[in-house]
Amino acid sequence: MLSDIDILASFSPDAGTFAFKSSGLHKKFVDLYPLSPSTNYRVTSSLVNHIDYERDDLKMEELKFTSWVMSSADGNSIKTKRKLSDEEHQSNGRENAEAYFLTVFQGGKIVIFSPTGKEILNIIQNKKEIIGVDTIGPFIWILDEDKTVKQFGYKSSKALKTFHLTDGKDDEIVDFRVLDFDTHAYLSILTKECAYIVDPSKRRPTRVAKIEIVDTVTCNVIDKEHIAVADKNKIYLYNLTKKDVVLSWETQASKIENFGDYIISLGANGVLSVLEKSSTHTKSVINVYNSKILDFVRADSKIIVAWLNVNEPCFESISVGQIKGSSKIVFNEQEEAVPVHNVREKSEEKIEPPKRKISKSSRDGVIETLLQALDDNTSPQNIEKILESDKWTEEQIKQVVSKKLSDDSAYFIFDIVIKQVAQNTWSFNSNLNHWLKWLLTIRDLDFSTNKTPSRNASKNIKHIRSSLRACRDTFPVLLSMQGKLEMLREQSSLRQELSKINIESDKEDAPVQNGEEEENDILYVNGEGDEYVDALEYNE
Structure with missing residues (x-):
């Protein structure tokens, strides 16, 4: 939902x-x-x-x-x-x-x-x-x-069935769902004061249980007698027959699923917790390095998780054996250790002039320099010089944007970068390009707020839209001119080759009488001839 x-x-x-x-x-x-x-x-x-x-x-x-x-x-x-x-x-x-x-x-x-x-x-x-x-x-x-x-x-x-609620009709309902027990189904109505379990199969729906837990957020079926109910801080295992809480775990949950001997819960922080049904022990914790789990589902004897990789979902499967054999499962560690952009950089080195080698310690130091400058409220001009430094890698920029910048710092840097891009749309520092890319991709910057950085950023976004619009309109014209110039260059080259062929052919002709050339024997040098086709005016 x-x-x-x-x-x-x-x-x-x-x-x-x-x-x-x-x-x-x-x-x-x-x-x-x-x-x-x-x-x-x-x-x-x-x-x-x-x-x-x-x-x-x-x-x-x-x-x-x-x-x-x-x-x-x-x-x-x-x-x-x-x-x-x-x-x-x-x-x-x-x-x-x-x-x-x-x-x-x-x-x-x-x-x-x-x-x-x-x-x-x-x-x-x-x-x-x-x-x-x-x-x-x-x-x-x-x-x-x-x-x-x-x-x-x-x-x-x-509608196949219709009825009005009696339990919870005067309360604020925060969640509504169907509890599937295979042989029958109940409805759960979660309110801020308590949770109601209702049997809708009878002519007049009846209450099965009233669970006195405040601020409930979700629940689900565990077995024929038990359901799991979560509030903002705990998960409770509730026995519907005895009308009592059997166990509880100190963990948050936005989604709960039964998985054999375990209960799987997904927290708001994007971390999966695997809970043992027989104790209050957390068997395993599953997360993704530098990202979060979006959703999970049970498929046969495995759990399938989806996690966010920049703006695309990736999927991983987890078996019961993996859960039993490890107290912590972390995905994406190796992928982060070998950034994909390094492959692209290596291919570009073939056509780019050799760059000055920068030590790892120097690269790491630029991060600390930026964070310290932000803490010291350094002027935007000095921050801009740090952002443009050739010591940055794209992976470092991504790391800083996703993990090390506060919202105010993100707005501040975005304001600096967007100004430079708006002023020089055709050519600007490649590192500023990476900053702009990851600030827009990773950070959820809300420009509708009344914060000063946000208002400035909104103005600059309008400016860059105007500049990009001009670039968009100009680029096809420049591309067309480039094509016509290429055609002229090819025409000139072809004329040169034809003139050489004519000169070589003329050497084999008979000597000219009276030292005069007939009009038909005129040689055209450097590609000049009777017919001239201007590439700028030529339309195929």
């Missing part, structure tokens, strides 16, 4: 598709990545499908929630939550399953897309604003602002 869609990241329940939209890029699109264990969850860009909201007259800024509907090719429900011993059955079921991406927009509109995202499968219009949505198999459950619960089939716009 979404309240702020700066980044959208969501696995389908069968781990067959990953929906992703990065912050600031492709604002009209959601990318659907097809995933398969046969390719080790590696996806080439040509296989990625795109949901074009603008094409379908939908506004991304009005998107409130997302979810997935699971159904077989013939429309029957596919169960995706099974015990580890049912792996073969689950794999066979997944081969026949299809995942449909579901989106909820402001105004009570629900849109279900086809598996490729290229077509709209169904649109459901609710009269009231929707404040919660969840799915189980091919069924969609919604909660609207009138505290009315409705159940739909994913192919129908008519």
Whole structure:
């Protein structure tokens, strides 16, 4: 579910598709990545499908929630939550399953897309604003602002079931979801005061449990008798039969999943915690070096995680054996140790003049010099000289931008860089180019605030847009002129060759009588001739 869609990241329940939209890029699109264990969850860009909201007259800024509907090719429900011993059955079921991406927009509109995202499968219009949505198999459950619960089939716009909440109807509801126990389903209504578990199967929905935990944020099924409920600081294992908390763990969670003997939780900091069901011990911690985990899903006996690599998702699988054998799992360490840009720099060395070698200590020192200058409120002119220093590498710039700059410092540096780019759009220091690139890519700079650096940056962005617009208009003209000059150069060369051929041919002719040349025997030197084609006026 979404309240702020700066980044959208969501696995389908069968781990067959990953929906992703990065912050600031492709604002009209959601990318659907097809995933398969046969390719080790590696996806080439040509296989990625795109949901074009603008094409379908939908506004991304009005998107409130997302979810997935699971159904077989013939429309029957596919169960995706099974015990580890049912792996073969689950794999066979997944081969026949299809995942449909579901989106909820402001105004009570629900849109279900086809598996490729290229077509709209169904649109459901609710009269009231929707404040919660969840799915189980091919069924969609919604909660609207009138505290009315409705159940739909994913192919129908008519509600299969409707009832009004009695528990939590006067409270502020922070989360609404379906708890799938395989044989039956409950609804969880989380409020700031407590959590309600409701059985919707009866003619009059009844309360199963009232859990006295404040500020709950999420919950999920663990087994037939237990659910896990998380507040802002802890995860609680609750027994629905005994109506009591059995265990608790000191960890934050925005998502919880059952995984055999463990409970997997994803924190707001992008770190996975693997908790033992039998104790308060944390078995393992899983994170990504210099990044964060966006989402995770269970696939057979593995956990698939998605993490952010600049602006693209990467995927890794984790087995039960890896979790049992390590208390800490870190991805992306080797990739960070060998930066990709070094390959590009080596290829460029062939055409660039040799550069002065800079020691590692000197390169590391430039980072400290910049940070100290920022702390000492050094003048923008001196900061600019430090930023333009040839001691910087792109990897260092990326590291400083992502980990070492405060928001105020990021705004300050961005203001300096954008000024230089706006003043000299055609040619500026390559390091300033890297600073601008990573400040825009990594940092979430909000230029709508009233901070002075932000206001200055907004003005400079307008200036650079104007300069880039002029460059955009001028570049095709310059490119055309370059092509015409190249054509003239080739014409001149060709004329030179033709004149040499004519001179050599003339030497074999008979001597000219009376020392005079006939008009037809005139030789044209340096390519001059009767017909002249000007490349500037020549159009093919």
